[in-house]
Amino acid sequence: MTAPSSAAGRFGGIGRTDGPDRTDGADRTDGADRPRPLGPAYDPYTWKEIAHLLLNLPVAVFGFVYAVTALATGGALTLTVIGLPLLALALLGARQLGKLERARARKLLGMRVEEPTPLPLARSGGPVPRLWMALKDPVGWRTLLYDAVRLPWGILTFCTVLVSLFVLWPVLPYLARGLTNVDRAMVRGLLSPSDELERRIAELETDRGVVVDTAAADLRRIERDLHDGAQARLVNLAMGLGLAKEKLLEDPDAAAAMVDEAHGEVKLALQELRDLARGIHPAVLTDRGLDAALSSVASRCTVPVKVTADLPARPAEAIEGIAYFTVSELLQNVSKHSGARSASVDVWRSADRLLIQVQDDGRGGARLDGGSGMRGLAERLGAVDGLFVVDSPDGGPTVVTAELPWRDRKA
Structure with missing residues (x-):
């Protein structure tokens, strides 16, 4: 037989997302976001950097208010029933803010930054495991930290660029490049996915829960099959043999019929046990x-x-x-x-x-x-x-x- 091609080859890239390609004219080597050498001219790339720096203030204000409100509200209510769920929702919302910031960095800074692995909440079982997975999400916490520390930087970059537009016009491209390099470092440090180990830890924790749940379900199935099947037949068999023993002397024909019926029950019980054993691990x-x-x-x-x-x-x-x-x-x-x-x-x-x-x-x-x-x-x-x-x-x-x-x- 000529074996069909590997599913990994036919369906390669399942569950993986590559970072989007740059759409501007910046040079790239080996997939890294390396801006081209800066010249004195105000080209489209420089204007994108200036736009990014001017947007820093409104974005930073919104992110700071969100982070402080989420932490204060969630922290203050952690002793109540709704505190931890509110904090988990805030962390999920922070993930979305991080997604918007990564999109802004790709569009205006020409960065190639991948999206972190989504939280596998659908595979996490009941509400308590889902809540716990959301609460320990490192991506959400890093995004809240990013939003909390960005306000002073947003004020500084906004004021610097605004003043430079009217006072330091000749050197603004150089200032913009230096300031946006700090932005790039922040995005790489706090919003980019960490190494593959973090991804694998999250996946393995989820998979461990799946294995435990599957094993528990299999044990419940085996117990149910034994209780409703072979065990019930063996109980009936014991009762039938007891009645046959009582009738053995006074009514041998009736006793023989009961023994014959019990023999049939034994056959059925054996067949059910074979089927059950085959379901556990076939011989x-x-x-x-x-x-x-x-x-x-x-x-x-x-x-x-x-x-x-x-x-x-x-x-x-x-x-x-x-x-x-x-x-x-x-x-x-x-x-x-x-x-x-x-x-x-x-x-x-x-x-x-x-x-x-x-x-x-x-x-x-x-x-x-x-x-x-x-x-x-x-x-x-x-x-x-x-x-x-x-x-x-x-x-x-x-x-x-x-x-x-x-x-x-x-x-």
């Missing part, structure tokens, strides 16, 4: 690997499924298990919702990634936000640095591509 996956396990899942699908696996070795147990349950849930969706006549499953290794592609010729229309199933799969793969991409136009076909990091199985 065929442990014994024979992903190829055989996926063929077993495909045989239970209501539509014909072609399985192709091109794996030179077995991945780590955790990765193998995630791949198995991902395909299992996707094939359940094919059986229940797709209306497909056929489907296929392709699994292969590409460099250090395990690739999975599930296709069907059904009605399409599958969406990540269409239900908890697809979204749960995306979150589960994201927790281990995986990718999950759904391509399902109305009318079909549906192609779901998943990527997992390849980790070698321990000897």
